[in-house]
Amino acid sequence: xxxxxxxxxxxxxxxxxxxxxxxxVPVGLIVVVIIQKGWPAVNWQFLSEMPRQGxxxxxxxxxxxxxxxxxxxxxxxxxxxGLLAAVYLSEYAKDNILTRSIKLAIVNLAGxxxxxxxxxxxxxxxxxxxxxxxxxxxxxxxxxxxLPLIITASREALEAVPYSFREVSLSLGASKWxxxxxxxxxxxxxxxxxxxxxxxxxxxxxxxxxxxxVAAFYLPRLPQSVFDQAMALPYHLxxxxxxxxxxxxxxxxxxxxxxxxxxxxxxxxxxxxxxxxRKKKKW
Amino acid sequence: xxxxxxxxxDIWFGKTQALKHVTMSVREKEILSVIGPSNSGKxxxxxxxxxxxxxxxxxxxxxxxxxxxxDVRKIDRETLRRKIGMVFALPLPLPLSIFxxxxxxxxxxxxxxxxxxxxxxxxSLKQAFIWDEVKDRLHESAFKLSGGQQQxxxxxxxxxxxxxxxxxxxxxxxxxxxxxxxxxxxxxxxxKDYTIILVxxxxxxxxxxxxxxxxxxxxxxxxxxxxxxxxTAPSDKRTDDYIRGKFG
Numbered sequence: 001x002x003x004x005x006x007x008x009x010x011x012x013x014x015x016x017x018x019x020x021x022x023x024x025v026p027v028g029l030i031v032v033v034i035i036q037k038g039w040p041a042v043n044w045q046f047l048s049e050m051p052r053q054g055x056x057x058x059x060x061x062x063x064x065x066x067x068x069x070x071x072x073x074x075x076x077x078x079x080x081x082g083l084l085a086a087v088y089l090s091e092y093a094k095d096n097i098l099t100r101s102i103k104l105a106i107v108n109l110a111g112x113x114x115x116x117x118x119x120x121x122x123x124x125x126x127x128x129x130x131x132x133x134x135x136x137x138x139x140x141x142x143x144x145x146x147l148p149l150i151i152t153a154s155r156e157a158l159e160a161v162p163y164s165f166r167e168v169s170l171s172l173g174a175s176k177w178x179x180x181x182x183x184x185x186x187x188x189x190x191x192x193x194x195x196x197x198x199x200x201x202x203x204x205x206x207x208x209x210x211x212x213x214v215a216a217f218y219l220p221r222l223p224q225s226v227f228d229q230a231m232a233l234p235y236h237l238x239x240x241x242x243x244x245x246x247x248x249x250x251x252x253x254x255x256x257x258x259x260x261x262x263x264x265x266x267x268x269x270x271x272x273x274x275x276x277x278r279k280k281k282k283w
Numbered sequence: 284x285x286x287x288x289x290x291x292x293d294i295w296f297g298k299t300q301a302l303k304h305v306t307m308s309v310r311e312k313e314i315l316s317v318i319g320p321s322n323s324g325k326x327x328x329x330x331x332x333x334x335x336x337x338x339x340x341x342x343x344x345x346x347x348x349x350x351x352x353x354d355v356r357k358i359d360r361e362t363l364r365r366k367i368g369m370v371f372a373l374p375l376p377l378p379l380s381i382f383x384x385x386x387x388x389x390x391x392x393x394x395x396x397x398x399x400x401x402x403x404x405x406x407s408l409k410q411a412f413i414w415d416e417v418k419d420r421l422h423e424s425a426f427k428l429s430g431g432q433q434q435x436x437x438x439x440x441x442x443x444x445x446x447x448x449x450x451x452x453x454x455x456x457x458x459x460x461x462x463x464x465x466x467x468x469x470x471x472x473x474x475k476d477y478t479i480i481l482v483x484x485x486x487x488x489x490x491x492x493x494x495x496x497x498x499x500x501x502x503x504x505x506x507x508x509x510x511x512x513x514x515t516a517p518s519d520k521r522t523d524d525y526i527r528g529k530f531g
Contacts, residue, residue: 094340095340164371164373164375165375165377165378167335167338167371167375168371168375168377168437169377169387169391170335170338170360170364171333171335171364171368171369171371171441172364172365172368172387172388172391172440172441172444173361173362173363173364173365173388173391173392173444174361174387174388174391175361175391178391182387182391183377187378
């Protein structure tokens with residue numbers, strides 16, 4: 001027991017506050033710097049035109065479109081599979097060693113470095129399935145990368161639905177599938193959407209998984225099919241920052257600002273959905 | 284008429300034996316009260332009848348439980364549970380409107396005609412004596428009702444499926460005395476048309492509503508007799524001790 005409880009409490013509060021500020025300050029600085037340096041570059045032409053003069057001028061339209069394609073493709077692949085797997089794992093799978101190791105594997109998959117997913121996508125989709133470097137390969141690779149995220153978020157959402165609701169439904173003679181379909185899923189959807197959108201944000205921002213599977217260095221036209229290569233924002237940013245000499249700083253920061261805004265916007269949507277759900281929640 | 288007969292029933296959850304060699308029967312259209320201290324096996328007994336114990340992966344059993352002469356394990360769970368409704372210890376409305384709560388069962392059983400669903404809802408809520416209190420707010424959330432109203436809504440929801448038997452699992456444990464009286468009154472009236480099994484921690488409630496009473500202790504059925512006889516001249520000393528409040 002301390003002799004000066006009040007004083008030690010003040011010290012503790014101070015340390016906690018400093019630690020908190022230490023995290024907030026860099027995050028805030030990143031945002032401020034990127035906005036300050038990138039804002040002058042962002043205008044309608046920047047967003048809607050093809051890059052020119054070896055990406056030193058013009059816009060980033062194909063990179064924006066490419067990222068949107070990739071993210072959409074990743075979600076089309078990962079959401080159905082992830083959701084079905086989550087329903088199986090949380091509602092049907094018996095609690096045995098196999099199930100437990102699958103769950104553990106999924107949790108660990110979320111921690112695999114993204115460049116490893118990139119290599120995997122290169123080996124499987126680009127080379128083995130012969131999709132080549134294409135939107136299809138890139139989307140599938142990003143989809144596999146965010147699968148664990150979607151499965152984990154969906155499982156948590158499903159398991160957060162009180163067990164008693166399932167019992168009530170079963171006691172009324174509903175089948176297990178009816179119970180899942182009419183009681184469990186509707187009450188888990190907001191959590192599933194939130195997890196999915198966070199996965200989207202992750203897919204939009206990653207460079208490594210698309211590096212070998214889809215990303216084009218410089219491709220001043222829009223992709224025509226899923227077997228085309230495409231530009232993408234994170235890779236474009238990498239290219240103009242390190243591979244092309246004499247790119248105006250504001251073009252780089254402008255690109256970063258657009259990418260950051262897209263990801264933050266998705267996170268914002270996720271937060272709003274979660275907030276509205278909490279307000280509506282009645283048990 | 285015997286509704287349920289239970290023969291030489293032993294059940295386990297993992298290594299724990301929850302019921303020990305229980306043999307008994309439940310008569311048609313009686314209220315059978317089941318009393319006993321917690322962990323005596325009364326809820327496990329109740330959940331044998333609608334095969335609810337089987338949802339627990341640790342569950343094992345030997346012996347036979349039959350309804351109308353048929354082994355319940357030979358009846359598929361959905362059909363069995365349409366015939367055997369269950370009201371839980373806490374009021375458990377589904378996160379739906381009052382109307383949709385009651386309509387849930389019939390809809391799951393394939394009733395698509397909205398007019399018929401509405402008729403079933405009205406009839407069931409009247410049977411559960413809550414229609415007048417909710418008829419003007421059927422489309423509000425069921426969570427807006429008071430605890431006692433929610434429990435009567437749950438009874439109505441159970442009736443909407445058209446069961447022959449209703450299992451009550453300590454239905455008044457979360458209710459105040461006035462709500463309890465209303466639920467008991469409802470049970471007495473329902474007895475005319477349904478077989479009712481009431482698990483209760485409240486010995487006085489068992490005495491008030493039960494035609495017959497079963498006393499469980501540590502997984503054994505100690506005594507099963509007419510309620511009047513049981514509460515005046517129990518044949519087992521342990522029953523006497525329990526109903527006088529010496530333990531439990």
